[in-house]
Amino acid sequence: MRGSGGLTFALCTTRDANGQMRSPKLTQPKLSQFAIPTTPSTAFVKACSAVLDASGHRLALFDPKTRARAVILHPSFFETSPPALVRAAALNTLCTAIEALSSPSCDAVSEAMLRQAVRLTAHYLPQVESDTTARVQTAIAAVLCGRGTDNGGGGLASALGHAIGHRCGVDNGTVNAIVLPHTMRFNAAHVGSTTARIVEALHVHGGAPTSSSPTDTQAIASLNAILDTLPAPRRLRDIGVARTDFSSISSEVMSDWFVSRSPRRVADPEEVTDLLEAAW
Numbered sequence: 001m002r003g004s005g006g007l008t009f010a011l012c013t014t015r016d017a018n019g020q021m022r023s024p025k026l027t028q029p030k031l032s033q034f035a036i037p038t039t040p041s042t043a044f045v046k047a048c049s050a051v052l053d054a055s056g057h058r059l060a061l062f063d064p065k066t067r068a069r070a071v072i073l074h075p076s077f078f079e080t081s082p083p084a085l086v087r088a089a090a091l092n093t094l095c096t097a098i099e100a101l102s103s104p105s106c107d108a109v110s111e112a113m114l115r116q117a118v119r120l121t122a123h124y125l126p127q128v129e130s131d132t133t134a135r136v137q138t139a140i141a142a143v144l145c146g147r148g149t150d151n152g153g154g155g156l157a158s159a160l161g162h163a164i165g166h167r168c169g170v171d172n173g174t175v176n177a178i179v180l181p182h183t184m185r186f187n188a189a190h191v192g193s194t195t196a197r198i199v200e201a202l203h204v205h206g207g208a209p210t211s212s213s214p215t216d217t218q219a220i221a222s223l224n225a226i227l228d229t230l231p232a233p234r235r236l237r238d239i240g241v242a243r244t245d246f247s248s249i250s251s252e253v254m255s256d257w258f259v260s261r262s263p264r265r266v267a268d269p270e271e272v273t274d275l276l277e278a279a280w
Helices: 083-101 108-127 132-148 156-168 172-190 194-205 215-227 243-254 257-261 269-279
Strands: 048-052 058-062
Touching (some): 058 156, 083 132, 083 156, 083 172, 083 194
Antiparallel strands (some): 048 058
């Protein structure tokens, strides 16, 4: 990290002695970046990055100077990516946007972008493996999601994706799709009316609001209705997570910046372990 004048460990997100998450804002000039994505990833519009240390632990960095100056979306580039990779990236967009919609920091502008990101991804996700138009539309959704999560976004599901993905060699989208229904239940009592906007955004896939069940139940059911149509794992055991991994995963989650953005405060690693057990 020469451009920021220090070692990565001194510049990354950490938890201080009082348990508060600290993420230094890196302000030194960087080379301009121009993104030409080949998958619908939210990362190419973000002002942050991450590296893995020698032990595989994720080190997050907040660096606005690395945000892309321009993003060029062209169908020809999206045709080059393997179908499974595109599906995983689109899954990550869907899960990230849904999680962000329940964030207490989600303002009106962010909500508008995130709702459209959910609508587009929910509609086109079943087609991304073989349809170039679907790939481009989910890439547009990824841009909206990436920008919509600047103020309110990320949470417990994202933290679990970071902690589990590198251990099992599995992409964040697959992990997020497994754990998100469980983190939504974990947060249900603390998100108030925000789940209604998730249900409305998922209406394209049979998620129309009804009066017969709570909105959090409807939101989870609507999400599961989409996930059930995809050739993707649905349990942690299916991606190689063992119960003996729970303790180390829970500890790593507690040091992830995104866990601090959960609508319901994650009090201790034991709560994460309980959630892992439910998803296993």
